[in-house]
Amino acid sequence: MSNGTSKTSKISRRSALLGMGAGAGALAAAGVLPGTMGFAQAQSSAPIKIGFQKHATGIGAAYGRWYGATTDAAVKRINDAGGINGRPVEVVVEDDGTDPGRGAEVLEKFANQHNCDVAFGTLFSHVVIGSAPRAGELKLPYFVVSEGHHVASGMLNRYTLQPGITDVKSQVISMAPFVANNLGKKVTMIYPDFAFGHDHRDFFSEAIAAQGGEVVAKIAIPPTETSFTRYFPSIPRETEVIYHVMVGPAVLTFVKELGEFFGPNRPELFGFIDSLEAVDIKSSGLEFLEGTYFWEGMPRYAQADQADYEKDYRAAVGVDENGASIADSKDVATYAHMFGCWETLNIIKAGMESADYQGPQDRAKLIEAVEAMTDMPAGADHPQGAKRFNGKTHQTFGSQYISKVTDGKLVVEHTASIEDGLYEDEVDYTAQSF
Amino acid sequence: MDFGPHLMLASLEGAVISAILVLTAMGLSIVFGVMRVVNVAHGEFYMLGAVLTWFITSIVGGHPAIGFVAAIVVAPLLVGCLAAGADRLILKRVNYDPDRTIVATIGMLYIIQQTTLMTFGPEARPVEAPFNTRLSLPWFEWGENGFAMIWPWGLSTTSYKLFVIAAAAMVLVALWLVLTRTKVGLLMRATQQDSETAQAFGVPVGKVYSWVFGLGAGLAALGAVLVVPIQQAHYLMGHDPLLLAFIVVIIGGLGSLPGTVIAAILIGMSDGIISVFFSPTLAKIIATFLVAMVLVFRPQGLLGKIAR
Secondary structure (H helix, E strand, C coil), X not given: CHHHHHHHHHHHHHHHHHHHHHHHHHHHHHCCCCCHHHHHHHHHHCCEEEEEEECCCCCCHHHHHHHHXXXXXXXXXXXXXXXXXXXXXEEEEEECCCCHHHHHHHHHHHHHHCCCCEEECCCCHHHHHHHHHHHHHHCCCEECCXXXXXXXXXXXXXXXXXXXXXXXXXXXXXHHHHHHHHHCCEXXXXXXXXXXXXXXXXXXXXXXXXXXXXXXXXXXXXXCCCCCHHHHHHCCCCCCEEEECCCCCCHHHHHHHHHHHHCCCCCEEEEEHHHHCCCCCCCCCCHHHCCCEEEECCCCCCCCCCCHHHXXXXXXXXXXXXXXXXXXXXXXXXXXXXXXXXXXXXXXXXXXXXXXXXXXXXXXXXXXXXXXXXXXXXXXXXXCCXXXXXXXXXXXXXXXXXXXXXXCEEEEEXXXXXXXXXXXXXXXXXXXXX | XXXXXXXXXXXXXXXXXXXXXXXXXXXXXXXXXXXXCCCCCHHHHHHHHHHHHHHHHHHHCCCHHHHHHHHHHHHHHHHHHHHHHHHHHHHCCCCCCHHHHHHHHHHHHHHHHHHHHHHCCCCCECCCCCCCCEEECCEEEEXXXXXXXXXXXXXXXXXXXXXXXXXXXXXXXXXXXXXHHCHHHHHHHHHHHCHHHHHHCCCCHHHHHHHHHHHHHHHHHHHHHHXXXXXXXXXXXXXXXXXXXXXXXXXXXXCCHHHHXXXXXXXXXXXXXXXXXXXXXXXXXXXXXXXXXXHHHCCCCCCCCCCC
C-alpha cells in the first residue's frame, strides 16, 4: 500500500513540473517572452522553409542525390512562379546518412534549430519509421516520398503524409494479375530484409494468392550485402518467375550475379526497377535482362507517347530521354522514384495556399488542407500521372507501369490504372487529434 | 538444388572469399607481427585500393583489361606509399605505443573514409572485369544410364572468379619467397624476432617499419583490386573486410603467417558453405563465436606462439 502512495505522489510532482513546462511553452508561443513577437510579425515576408531530409550518404546516397536535384528543380519552378502565398521557398538540406537514428535528429534540427515550416523528402522506409514518431512529437508536418506501406497501415501519425508517391501495397496489388497471367504462377521472391522488403513479401504473397498463384520461396537479403550468388541456390527448381527487388549500393552486382547464376536457362524475371535504379541497363553483364519485365514508378526512357508536361519535367530535372543526366550520359537517374519529390512539393504549395498558411501556428491547418485533397489531374504539377489522395490514410494512389527490356531500353507494355491499386482503408488519421 | 552441385557451388564461392581474405588478413598479420601495431585503418586501405581501381580504369579507357592491369600495378603501390607516409608521419611520432597506435589508426580510418566520401562521393562504382565468361560446370552422377555427366541448373562460376583464386595463390607464393629468400625478408624477420637486437646489428628498424606498413596496406589494396570487378567500389566497403581480417588473424594467431593462411581458408570456406546452405548471417555468427572460443581456449591462436 505504502508503495502505491509514494507512486501517486511521484506522479503528481511530475505532472506539476510538466504543467510548469507547458505554461512556459504557452507563454513563449503566445509571444509574451521578449523577442518572439517581433520575429512572428516579420515572418510574413520571410521565406517558407522546407526541411529536406536527404540520404546524402549511406546506402541511399544515389537516391539522395537525385531527390536533391528534383527538389532543387521543383523549388526553382515554384519560386519562379511567385513562391507560396507570395513568399519565397527555401530548402534546408540535412544529411540523415540513410540512418533511422540520424533521421530523427535531423527532424529535431529542422523544427528547433532551422525553424522549418515542414519536413520532407525521406525515401528509405526504416528512416521514415524511425523519424515519424519524432515528427509527431515535434508537431512538424512530415511529407515522405518513401513507397512504404507504413503510412497507410496506420503505424505512424497524423503529422506524416505520403501524397506524392504510391505505396508498395498498391503497387504489388496492381502488378500481381500481370505476373500471374503472363509470366507464371510459381514465384520466388528476392527482397531486401527491412521494412520496405517486408511490405513486398507480405502484400505480393497475398496478391498473387488472390490470382491463383503462389510464392514458392522467399529469399531475404540484408540491404548492406555486397555478394549475392550464395543466396541463389535457395531458388527452388520449380520456380516459374523470379520476383526481385533490391536496394543499396550493390544493386548492379545483384543483378549481374543473378544473370551469371542462371546463364541461358533463366526463369521469367519480374523486377522492381529499384534493383536497377541509378544503374545503366547497358552495363556489361546485364545483357541477359533483355526480354525481362520491370515495374516502373515512372518510365525511365521517354516513351513514344510522352506528354509535353513530362518532357518539360525531364528537362527541368536535367534528365535526358534515356533517363540519364544531361551532363553525363553514364549517370543514370533514380527516375522511377524522384518524381515523388516534385509532386510532393507542389502538393505542399497547394496545401499551404488553400490553408492560407502563415507560419508554424498554421501547421494543423496545412495538414487538414492536404487531407481534404482528392483527385489531382496529370500535368505539370503531377508529371507521373493523375493521383487520387486518400486523406484518411494519408496515402496517394496512381498509375503503375510495367516495362519490358527491348533492345536495351525499357518499353512500357502495360499501365495499371489507379483503380487497379486501390485497397480498403486500414486507418483514419483524421480521427486523431493534433 | 541437389546436394552435390550445391556443395560445389558453395565451395567455389568460399574459395573466392578465402582468396581475397587471405590477402587482406596477411597484410594485417604482417603489420602486427613485425611492428606490433593493431592497424584499425586496414579496411580503409582496402577501400582505397578499390576506389583507386575505379579511378584508374575510368581514366585509362580502351579495353577493360588495360585499365585493370594498370590498376593492379598502380593502386597497391599508391596505397602502400600512402601507408608508409602515414607510418612516418603518425605512427613513428607516437613511438609505436600499442594503445596510442590503436587510437591513431582509428583516426586514420575516419580521415581516409571521409576524405574518400568528400572526393569520390557516396556512390557505388562498378569496374568492368578484364574478362568474364560464365562457365557452366558439369556434375557426375550415377543414373539410369550408368555414369553420366550432367549440367545442373545454376552450377556455374566465371573465368574471372577462377582468376582471383589463382592470382591470390600466386601473390602468396611470391610473398613467401620474399620473406624467406631475400634480404628484405631477412631484415623483416629479424625485426619481427627482436627489434632491439636487430637494431644493434645495424638493421634500419625505422625504415623496415615503414616498408612493412606499406606492404601490409598494399596487400589489402591488392585484394581490393581483385575483388572490385566482382563487387563495386564504395566508400563504406572497408568495414566487413576489416572485421573478417581481424577474425582470421585472431584465429590464426597474431603475427603467424602460416596460421593466417590456414585461418583465412577456414573462415572463407566456412563462410561460403554456411552462407549457401544456411544463411550468411549464421556464417558471421559462427565465425565470431569461433573467435570467442579461440580466445578462451587457445588465446595465442591456432599457430601462434605464447608471448614471452
